[in-house]
Amino acid sequence: MRDEPLRHGWIWLTYVFLFNAAVPWYLPASAARPVWPGFPLWVTVSLAATVAIALFTAFVIRRYWDEDEESSTRAQRERSESRGGGAPRH
């Protein structure tokens, strides 16, 4: 069976956590002071969470979204190996 992000509940729990982290409902009023890289603290925290969402999304797509092409290539390779052929070597 093809793998896809929908089959992994922890992926969606992680998204709920990260999107909540991007919204500064949990930060005190004092988090408005400028910090690195020059934005108010709450903006830096929010942007850090959105960077994490982008990185996590790229990872999920790469790791948990099976491609037809990949599946067929893998199947071809397995068939070839089972016949004792293996990949051609140069």
Add this chain to the structure above:
Amino acid sequence: MKVSEVPLGPGALAFIGLYLVAMLVVGYLAKRAQRDESLGDFYLAGRSLGSVVLLLTLYATQYSGNTVLGYPGEAYRLGFAWIMSVSFMMSIVVAYLPFAPRLQRLARQHHFVTPGDFLDYRFRSPALSYLANAVLVVSIANYLLAQFMAMGHVVAGFSGNAVPYWVGVVVLVLVIVIYETLGGLRAVAWTDSAQGALLFVGVVGLLFWAAPTPSHWRSLTEWIGANDPAKTAVPDADVTQRWLETVVLVAFSGAVYPQAIQRIYAAKSARSLKRSLQYMSFMPLVTIVPVVLTGLVGLRRFSGLEGVEADQIVPMLLRDYALQSLPSYLLAVLVLTGAVAAIMSTADSVLLSLSSILAKDFLGKTLLRSAPEARLTRTGKLLSWAVTGLLAWLAISPRITLWGLIELKFELLIQVAPAIILGVIWPRLTSQAVLAGLVVGTVVAGSLALSGVNGVAGIQAGLFALGLNLVLSIGLSYRKGET
């Protein structure tokens, strides 16, 4: 005003003229690349879009002129709180993940062209398909009208009214409809690639000029904190609740835009789609952050603008900047062209989707039921001209304003999300249940919006209607399964 007195000079108009001619040439080349007269070739570029073109067309379509012109204005009014729009745009990419892998496979197996093709395949309910398509048409027609109006405003605004509003609308709309009817999605995707690149250069140019280094950002934050502290303050509970609700609203309405669904269909392979979405997840950071910072720089440079005046902040900054040196003038012209490109690239994609739905899902099932595909394709091209003519007339008619309806876009669109997203991922969903949900959701969302009610029980009206829609869609599907 003479052309020589145009704020960015005749050079800017000449550059935009050159850009428009280039778009027409691309349309002609796309027509030469056409393989046949089928709907799949015209509306989905023969399902041949590779990852780079797919990325640029997704990017150029998702980010409109509003991103370059409206977002800095919103940042000017709200301050740093408008950084929330980064998570709005990111949520759309995340919303693709549950259903895009399966939908892409189904589209290839069953040759889907429109979102309605999936609904027909999945539910076999003409009533559901007609209603869902009607909701999609109303939503995106309003969106297209907004883009046409934005074209007139951007040309008139940047030219200091040397080029009147109506001329801006007519010229840009004509260029779009010509290249779109010449080459279909192939022309739209190729022009989107150039337009997406221009948009990207434009926003990076804005950042480069407005606040290029962390020391500029700190100085800006300190100035705003000292002079307008509400605009650096941590958002209050009302704002953060609205922020979270809007993430959901934008995610599920943005993901079911017909033009977005059709790009899933048009991908050359799952690998192309995956790669383009991987990069798309970073685009909000490199696009929205610069435009928000630009609006905040405008707050320091031109403080005291009220209400809609703030939407002029980018033209004001560019005029100011263009006078400084030749490189800054050239950059300002690039940003201006990027803004025009951003509007056109959204409008062309929406227009193409609209004509495909009208031709295939309405005429193709009624008057032209037994017509060959080539005839439906030709009819779609004629419909593009008809829709363009009607909407351009509405856009230049000063007595007709449909801005209230434009506000309805997300609230209505999201009512189709259960049929498409749940329809893809949940086999138990029944056609009667999803139809009941869609009817109730659409009526409630439309009625609340038209009567000016923004929220019910403390949540946004569109989400409240979606909640009812989901309860009916899921609840009735379970009930049907038990009986």
